[in-house]
């Protein structure tokens with residue numbers, strides 16, 4: 428899968444996407460993430476990509492022309508399955524969306540800044556708008572990094588058995604059960620006896636029960652769905 432990202436702050440995306448599992452996905456050739464600095468398509472030598480908003484009001488708006496030129500330049504090289512705009516007024520990102528997007532070939536993500544991007548880009552280029560939650564970030568980059576991480580780890584071959592996504596929270600509509608490692612007793616706090624039986628049936632059943640119990644306790648809304 429290839430993910431192109433248009434941003435005015437490529438530096439913000441570098442660290443989160445170049446370590447750990449995202450690094451491994453890219454090293455293995457399973458995921459290609461390319462960041463593109465919007466200023467390459469700036470209108471003038473000052474690197475201008477934003478302007479005051481019509482109608483007045485505080486905050487700059489990212490202009491049509493640099494964005495349209497950037498998108499079209501990238502479209503010359505790649506056909507995108509989705510052109511995604513990261514915005515707090517987009518649809519709420521969740522595991523279902525991550526699963527769906529992980530099955531695509533090529534994605535283009537646009538990171539907004541300031542007051543956002545000119546509505547005409549949203550109307551005429553963007554095919555999907557994603558928010559990561561009901562709060563406002565200063566730009567779309569950190570949100571984009573989260574989305575790329577959530578998608579990237581689902582690509583076949585990225586995770587091994589130990590890290591398999593099958594047992595993640597949300598993957599079966601439930602939160603994940605608690606996990607323990609050695610020692611079997613720490614400061615008098617024991618590991619649940621079921622996990623020490625070595626009996627897969629007992630262990631699976633315990634995990635399933637815990638998942639249901641924890642989901643009921645912490646996220647009853649998930650059970651209602």
Ligand code: 6GU
Nearest residue numbers: 513514559562564566570
């Ligand atoms: Cl995608 N962008 C920004 N700027 N803020 C957000 C967001 C995205 N999702 C939640 N808050």
